[in-house]
Amino acid sequence: MKIICIGRNYVAHARELNNEIPVEPVFFMKPDSALLRNNDPFYIPDWTTEVHHEIELVIKINRVGKNIETKFAQRYFDEIGLGIDFTARDIQNKLKEKGLPWEKSKAFDQAAVIGGKFFPKTGFHDQGDINFKLDINRNPVQEGNSGLMIFGLEEIISHVSKYVTLKMGDLIYTGTPAGVGPVKIGDHLEGFLEDKKLLDFMIK
Numbered sequence: 152m153k154i155i156c157i158g159r160n161y162v163a164h165a166r167e168l169n170n171e172i173p174v175e176p177v178f179f180m181k182p183d184s185a186l187l188r189n190n191d192p193f194y195i196p197d198w199t200t201e202v203h204h205e206i207e208l209v210i211k212i213n214r215v216g217k218n219i220e221t222k223f224a225q226r227y228f229d230e231i232g233l234g235i236d237f238t239a240r241d242i243q244n245k246l247k248e249k250g251l252p253w254e255k256s257k258a259f260d261q262a263a264v265i266g267g268k269f270f271p272k273t274g275f276h277d278q279g280d281i282n283f284k285l286d287i288n289r290n291p292v293q294e295g296n297s298g299l300m301i302f303g304l305e306e307i308i309s310h311v312s313k314y315v316t317l318k319m320g321d322l323i324y325t326g327t328p329a330g331v332g333p334v335k336i337g338d339h340l341e342g343f344l345e346d347k348k349l350l351d352f353m354i355k
């Protein structure tokens with residue numbers, strides 16, 4: 152399986168990092184070796200001093216698809232979950248300055264946190280109104296709502312599948328709302344999808 156991440160999909164987040172508002176979805180990928188499951192602790196790598204949390208809604212692809220039209224995109228996922236796109240921001244900024252690819256700052260081991268449970272999309276009253284949140288040490292640091300996405304789930308699936316064949320089990324991280332910031336050793340992270348706590352782990 153592969154992990155596809157959408158960047159700059161919320162206006163307030165693009166602005167907080169001084170990025171332009173994109174006119175089409177920005178995407179990048181992480182390898183399956185980046186997955187961090189089961190609420191295992193996250194270990195800050197020794198080559199970065201600034202790992203940022205990015206809480207994101209995640210959709211799980213349920214069949215093979217290529218060149219998917221927006222109007223058919225709903226057929227390609229049944230479930231919605233929650234994850235964190237950990238980013239070594241210091242490294243990413245250096246790479247961006249030089250115009251180099253972001254992989255080192257995004258694709259490293261443990262950089263794709265995923266909640267243990269996914270929920271049927273039919274259980275959400277409106278895919279354009281899904282709330283999610285990240286708390287650190289019981290303080291809310293990021294609060295998102297899918298209605299604030301620049302590109303919705305169907306547009307994301309359609310756009311990505313123009314370039315990359317989607318396969319069953321692929322995960323798409325759909326972008327982070329504003330409020331990204333560094334994590335430090337000893338932090339306790341808790342992620343919520345609506346009222347359900349799906350992430351609950353420590354930074355070490």
Ligand code: ZN
Binds near residue numbers: 156158205327
């Ligand atoms: Zn992200």
